[in-house]
Amino acid sequence: MADAAVRPARPDDVPEIARLQVLTWQTAFEALLPPDVLAGLDERAAAQEWAQVIAQGPASVFVATEGAWTVGFCVAGPSPESESAAANDTPVEDAATVALIGTLLVEPRWGRRGHGGRLLAATGRTLREAGLTRGICWVPERNVSLTGFFRRAGWEPDGVVRTLDAGGAPLREVRLTGALDLELVQP
Template sequence: MTSLPPFPRLTGSADVSVRPARPADAPAIARVQATTWRTAYRAVLPAAVLDSWDDAAVTASWRQAITAPPTPRHRVLVAVERDEVVGFAAVAPVADDQEAAELGPLLVEPRWGRRGHGSRLLAAVADLAAGEGVRRLQTWLPESDEVSAGFFESAGWGADGWARTLETGDAPLRELRWHTTLDEEVADR
């Protein structure tokens, strides 16, 4: 297991913060993902994905991502409020571009929404990435996910024209790639 350097900047107070995920957080991360997908993403994700949810397998997958990431640049962060995991983000390097990283899921359980957890997670990801020399962050969003698109747009991200279609066993899921450039201000924090 790799140790993480301290965050250049942690936002929040004693009651709200972002920190690297710990193995014991895996069940909470799986819970946040399941709850968010079943509520906020019910109209976006195919029913087959939601109906075949395997909580134990998802928990094991997140535990593996935390304890044995493929590279030291693969990270899982959690947003915490009063010692409860309320959201998470995962980030990984882009294989063919040392100056780019890809944000995987960034999810905040809906009942904890509108409290700044998503923004704190995104800021922590940007800080970690910039500290590793990353100049560009990217993520894939379902084309019909207007809420996430609005969140990323308000944070200075934009769609870059790339699209992909995922086979889900049900209706195909079309995703658009969004990106942002980490400016010198972020890199110098």
């Protein structure tokens, strides 16, 4: 494998982040989302959103690279209180120090090479440096691959679920939570 790394995203990464998002969703989420939702994904619209996030925050965006290729990205930041709330919508005691991993995607052809783990570890390090103590993420219930990835990182479902409207079809998500002090273990 060529040199693999993770670094903060720059404005010139925006087109590649948007391409990765659309391609990965259309490939990896094909069984989870309706075809018209996937067909309606727009790289230009995604690029505008990512440009704004990279320039203004409040989330941090990281990209994974292998050699000259951008192969994945992660976006995370402080969790809105509504995202970390208990199942009955009451704020949790540590709400002010909970991070939300909003997106963690690796292009499928670059999968199973450690890029997701490097992204999560680097993101966790940055979030800890910002004073956050634990992370949460929402994962489609039927996405066993992504759920398995987070479980291998030590994250577990916390019992909270939600159902989103995905183009007229319900998409049930489970919330996972775990420590931000992640260390990579080489097999």
